[in-house]
Every structure is written in C-alpha cells, then in structure tokens.
Amino acid sequence: MASSANENRKQKFRLITAIFALVFSLAVPVIVLPLAVLTFAAVNDLPEYYAGASLISKGQGASVYLLERLGTEEQIIFPDMSGRIVGLFIPPFSVPLLMPVLLMPVAAAPVLWTAFLSACALGACLVLRKTFVLSNVSTLWLLAIMCLSGPLYESLRIGQLAPVLLLAFSLSILKMKQGRDISAGLWLSILLLKPQELLPIMLYLFGASKWKVIGATVVVGAVLALISTTLVGVDGWRHYFQLVGDVNLNTRYMQPELSATVRGQLLRLLGVDATGANLVSLIVLTLTSGFIVFCGKKLKGDLNGLLFIAVPLGLVTALHCHDYDLLLLAPSIVSLVRFEPAAKIPAPVTLLAVGAGGVFMVPIYVMIHYQYLLKGGAVNPGFIVLLIGSIALATFAWKQLKKTA
Numbered sequence: 015m016a017s018s019a020n021e022n023r024k025q026k027f028r029l030i031t032a033i034f035a036l037v038f039s040l041a042v043p044v045i046v047l048p049l050a051v052l053t054f055a056a057v058n059d060l061p062e063y064y065a066g067a068s069l070i071s072k073g074q075g076a077s078v079y080l081l082e083r084l085g086t087e088e089q090i091i092f093p094d095m096s097g098r099i100v101g102l103f104i105p106p107f108s109v110p111l112l113m114p115v116l117l118m119p120v121a122a123a124p125v126l127w128t129a130f131l132s133a134c135a136l137g138a139c140l141v142l143r144k145t146f147v148l149s150n151v152s153t154l155w156l157l158a159i160m161c162l163s164g165p166l167y168e169s170l171r172i173g174q175l176a177p178v179l180l181l182a183f184s185l186s187i188l189k190m191k192q193g194r195d196i197s198a199g200l201w202l203s204i205l206l207l208k209p210q211e212l213l214p215i216m217l218y219l220f221g222a223s224k225w226k227v228i229g230a231t232v233v234v235g236a237v238l239a240l241i242s243t244t245l246v247g248v249d250g251w252r253h254y255f256q257l258v259g260d261v262n263l264n265t266r267y268m269q270p271e272l273s274a275t276v277r278g279q280l281l282r283l284l285g286v287d288a289t290g291a292n293l294v295s296l297i298v299l300t301l302t303s304g305f306i307v308f309c310g311k312k313l314k315g316d317l318n319g320l321l322f323i324a325v326p327l328g329l330v331t332a333l334h335c336h337d338y339d340l341l342l343l344a345p346s347i348v349s350l351v352r353f354e355p356a357a358k359i360p361a362p363v364t365l366l367a368v369g370a371g372g373v374f375m376v377p378i379y380v381m382i383h384y385q386y387l388l389k390g391g392a393v394n395p396g397f398i399v400l401l402i403g404s405i406a407l408a409t410f411a412w413k414q415l416k417k418t419a
Contacts, residue, residue: 025151032154039161042376043170047128050171054124055094058173062100063112064123065091070109071116075246078102078109079253081267091120101267103258106251107239108207127173134177135166135341141184142345145191146352156348164379169338176338179205183215187345190227190317199230206235211339214328217303218320221310272387273336274396275329282392295333302331309412313419318353321346322411326404330397337383337396340374350407355414370399 050058065087066078077083085099104112118126139160143153160166169176182204189198205212212231219227243251265271265288271281277295280286306324313319325346329335350356372378373395382395 028151029154032151032158035158036154036161039158042161042167043132046167046170047132050128050173051124053171054173055092055096056098057171058124058127059100060115060123060127060173061088061092061095062102063104063115064088064118064120066102066104066109067112067116070113070245075109076249076253078246078250079106079257081257099267101257103268104207105209106242106246106254107235108209108242109245110238110241111204111207128170131170131173131175131177134181135160135170138177138181138184138341138344141181141188142348145184145188145345146348148348148352152351159375160344162375163341164374164376164383165338165340167376167379168336168383169341172338174336174338175207176341179208179211179339180341180344183342184345186227187317187321190224195224195226196230199227200234202227203231203234203238206231206238208339210332210334211329211342213332214303214306214324215320217306217328218310218324219315221307222313222315223311224315268334269336270334272383272394273334274340274394274400275333275335276331276397276401277333279394279397282394284392292333295331299331299333302327309408313412313415316415316419318349318411319415321349322353322415323408326400327408330400330404337374337379340400346407353414355410359410367403370403373399 054060062084065084068091069075069078069084069087074083079102081099081101084102088095088100089097115123115127136157139153139156142148142156148156165176168174182201186198186201189195189201202212202215205215216228216231246254265281270278272278275295276298277291280291280294281288306328309319309323313323325342329340329342373382379396387394
C-alpha cells in the first residue's frame with residue numbers, strides 16, 4: 015500500500031512538473047505568434063508562395079522564377095513590403111503544392127498562415143505521440159521542448175514551411191510503422207517542397223529496397239512535374255535552373271552561410287568562395303549519400319536507422335538546410351528517447367548532449383543567430399553541435415542496430 019501511494023505521488027509530481035514546463039515554454043509562441051503577424055511585411059516568406067501562386071493563376075507561371083517579376087507581384091499583393099523581394103526557390107515540380115495558399119484572403123493571410131503552421135506543429139507532436147506511444151507526461155514534455163525550440167521559433171517568425179514538412183514526415187513514419195508503405199510514400203511526397211531534405215530519406219529507403227514507399231513518392235512527383243509543366247511551361251523550368259545556378263543570387267537571397275551545414279560553415283570561413291564551398295560540400299554529400307544507402311541495405315530498412323543515421327547526416331551535409339528545417343529531427347529525438355539501448359548511455363554523456371543541444375533552444379538560439387551569426391561570426395556553434403551529434407548518433411546506432419539486422 016505504502017509503495018503504491020509513493021508511486022502515485024511520483025506520477026503526480028512528474029505530471030505537475032511537465033504541466034509547469036509546458037506553461038512556462040508557451041511564453042515563446044505567445045510572443046512569437048503576434049510578432050510574426052506584426053513583422054509580416056518585413057521578414058515573412060509567405061509572399062513568395064502567394065505571389066508565385068498568384069502569377070500561375072493569372073497564366074504567367076513562366077515568370078515565377080524571374081525575381082523582378084515575382085517581386086513586382088509581391089508588392090502588388092503586399093504593398094507594405096516596401097520594395098523587399100523574397101525569391102522563390104522551390105523547384106517547379108513542387109509548385110502545384112503551393113496553389114492552396116490562394117484560398118487565404120490577402121488581408122487575413124498573415125494570421126491564417128501563422129495559425130496554419132502552428133496547427134501543423136501541434137499536429138506533428140500528436141502524430142509522434144501515437145507513433146512512439148508516448149505517455150501524457152512525455153507528450154507534455156515534447157510540446158514544451160517544441161515550444162522552446164529555435165527551429166520552430168524561426169519557422170513561425172518568418173512563415174517558413176518547416177512545420178508542414180515535419181507533419182508530413184511524422185505521418186510517413188507512422189504509416190511505415192503500420193506497414194502501410196504506399197500511404198507513407200504519399201505523405202513523403204510533400205517533402206518534394208524541399209527535395210534536398212527528402213534525398214537522404216529516399217536514399218536510405220532505396221538501400222533497404224522499400225519500393226512501395228519510393229514508388230508512391232516518385233509517382234506523385236511525376237504527376238506534379240507534369241502538372242507543373244502545364245503551369246510554368248518549359249520556360250519556367252529554364253528560369254528555375256538559371257536562378258539556382260547563379261551563385262551570386264543563390265547566396266544573396268537564400269543566405270546559406272547561416273545554415274548549420276557543411277556548406278554553410280565553409281561559406282563563413284575567410285578565403286573560401288561560394289564555388290569552392292559548393293564543390294567541397296558536393297563531395298561530402300556524395301560520400302554521405304553512399305554511406306546512407308549502405309546503412310539502409312545492411313540495417314534492412316530499420317526505421318531507427320532512418321531516424322538516427324540518414325536524417326541527421328543528411329541534414330548536416332545537405333547543400334541547403336536552414337535552422338528551421340531542423341524540425342525534421344524531432345522524430346529522431348523522440349525515437350532516441352524511446353530507444354532501449356539509449357538508457358545505457360552514461361549520465362555525463364547524456365547531460366553533455368542535452369547541454370550542447372541548448373544552442374538550438376530559445377533564448378540561446380536567438381542570441382547566437384541574431385547577435386553572432388548575422389554579425390559575421392566565423393564559426394557556427396549549431397553546425398559544430400549538429401556535426402558531432404550526427405556522427406556520434408550514427409556511430410551509436412550502427413553498433414546497436416547491426417546486432418539485430
């Protein structure tokens with residue numbers, strides 16, 4: 015009886031602690047959501063999606079990748095932007111996925127878009143709860159950590175697509191765990207919005223011969239490409255490749271030097287130009303891609319291999335991956351917490367990892383990003399943590415998973 019009463023008290027304490035943690039962390043979205051609306055004209059990325067979809071609806075799809083024409087459309091729709099231009103770098107085959115943004119009235123778009131992204135983030139947490147069978151306490155902690163995460167803060171602040179991608183990826187993981195591969199592939203196809211982040215996932219699945227998942231994603235991609243060609247035409251495709259191939263425009267509008275990637279770090283070093291950084295990054299990406307395919311084959315498609323090896327290594331070596339896109343690591347972190355061998359990791363190592371991860375949590379993330387990186391800091395702390403963490407996690411996962419493969 016006494017033992018049962020003590021356990022009940024412990025459970026209540028854990029629950030109360032988790033509730034307080036969530037209430038405290040909610041201060042971040044409470045601040046950032048109104049901020050996202052108030053600073054919409056100055057920093058938000060929705061205008062690129064909205065103006066691009068608008069041009070297509072007017073039969074001018076071929077000009078969506080012409081910065082001057084896109085910028086003019088952005089000013090017409092959102093005159094408060096006062097000359098600011100947000101370039102559209104989403105590939106043509108993903109453009110059809112943007113068309114639903116036109117359902118939002120322009121006047122209400124800032125509020126509706128921010129609310130939509132918030133709902134996607136919340137939905138992703140609920141999907142992860144179901145996927146990894148989280149308790150109420152664990153779910154509250156997941157929500158609290160998500161609220162404090164720098165990637166979510168940044169994606170909501172500037173209206174980026176990362177929460178949408180996280181929800182789609184989380185749903186694909188759930189479907190793969192349920193053995194519904196075609197459905198998983200359909201959800202994965204939403205990541206075609208940012209194919210460089212879909213690449214490591216597809217490579218791992220390729221190595222594992224997960225043909226149904228791959229096939230469903232490829233079919234959707236092919237259909238989208240056909241639809242896209244009718245919307246933007248051959249000229250639209252040509253303009254896209256000219257845009258992404260222009261190193262000066264690429265670095266000016268996409269700011270890859272801010273990302274926690276190999277390419278991003280190289281661009282911060284003195285004496286390394288964009289061409290050299292791109293070449294070295296491509297070599298590293300190629301080698302990493304081969305390793306990911308190898309792991310997919312040897313680990314027979316184990317989902318933990320995808321989450322612990324392919325996704326972290328794929329993001330840190332991606333040619334373009336901003337901090338907000340690191341939301342895709344959420345399933346990996348949740349799965350690691352539920353991974354039984356992880357409980358045997360020495361406490362000092364765990365504490366060190368948690369402490370290092372603080373660089374991606376508010377307010378530390380905000381200080382690093384705005385007071386250090388944007389002012390020309392030479393070394394990106396986020397890159398160092400992500401690189402070391404990815405290699406360490408991949409090594410640990412390989413040793414553990416190959417025992418049961």
